[in-house]
Amino acid sequence: MTDASKVGLALAYNCAQVLYPQVPSGVSVTGRQVVLRRGWLLPSDLFAAQNIRNDTDFVTVTMAPRKMPEWAEPLGRPWRVQQKVEPTVGVVVTGATVEIVFSGTATPVGVVAVWLDDMPRGGEPSAAYAVTAQDTPETVAAALAAALTGGVANGAVVSVPGRVLNGYAGGYGQSVRVTRRQAQLYRVSIWTADTTARETLASVLDTALAEQSWITTLDGCEAQLRFQSVEDVDTMQNEALYRRDYFYELVFDTLQVQWASEMLCGIGTLSAGEGLSAPFGVLAPGAANQTVTAALDAMQAVVAAQAAASAYPGLGVDHFGTVVALGS
Incomplete structure (x- = not known):
């Protein structure tokens, strides 16, 4: 799921990839130091050792307050x-x-369900388990x-003495x-104490962004x-x-995202006319199988992180909003 702030950050990452083809740990296309920031200038950008007056240029990405079409x-x-x-x-x-x-x-991933294939006679007729990367066949069976x-685990084999067990694995x-x-207006600002550097930065950024009709957001959309x-x-x-x-x-779109496992087991009734009906299937696992819900939440977080990493590899942001090279 994305919002206006995260879309602005994706635009800042895009500008960083343009100005630093080898990510921010390399050399910028102008040969000067360029700081990319999702947000406005800080007081330190004007008065600290690393500032605009010491051959450091800044590019900021901010939201602009303008009425946009619906x-x-x-x-x-x-x-x-x-x-x-x-x-x-x-x-x-x-x-x-x-x-x-x-x-x-x-890497082990998926949900395993087992159920009693004969008609249930009380007790828990089915069970499900969300497999994690730390699992083995033996831990899943247990x-x-x-x-x-009445379930019994013998190594990786699950059984219920005197009953017929069936199973299925899904993703x-x-x-x-x-x-x-929605539509949102963003301002990409170039700040420098050198008018020549401003022209160079502007030309590179404008040419690169003019070629892009779409940018990848942090959720992979x-x-x-x-x-x-x-x-x-x-x-x-004067300054x-x-x-x-x-x-x-x-x-961009604001999305509602829902993860779910494949259908593993269910219950129903077949009817062939008045007085002729036959039940089939088993009840889905009940509240005792909360590990499935936890695994789905974890899956959503992991996939979202992978989407951001694959779109803008090696890039991150610090608590000031400055784009940084991860691991540098």
């Missing part, structure tokens, strides 16, 4: 599946037992057996829907980039400070 979200706000995480864990059903198996050296009434799916579509206007702000010439503002409209 954009309507899709009618009905429909849900759609955005991505799937396939399971790397599986089950082998042999007779009345279920064996847990992992796929080679891949967790499932503990959740079943995760991420469903999203657009709750709001896209925002439309539209140039609006540019202006010089030379009211601070030997020169500025140029570029204004860009970004159109």
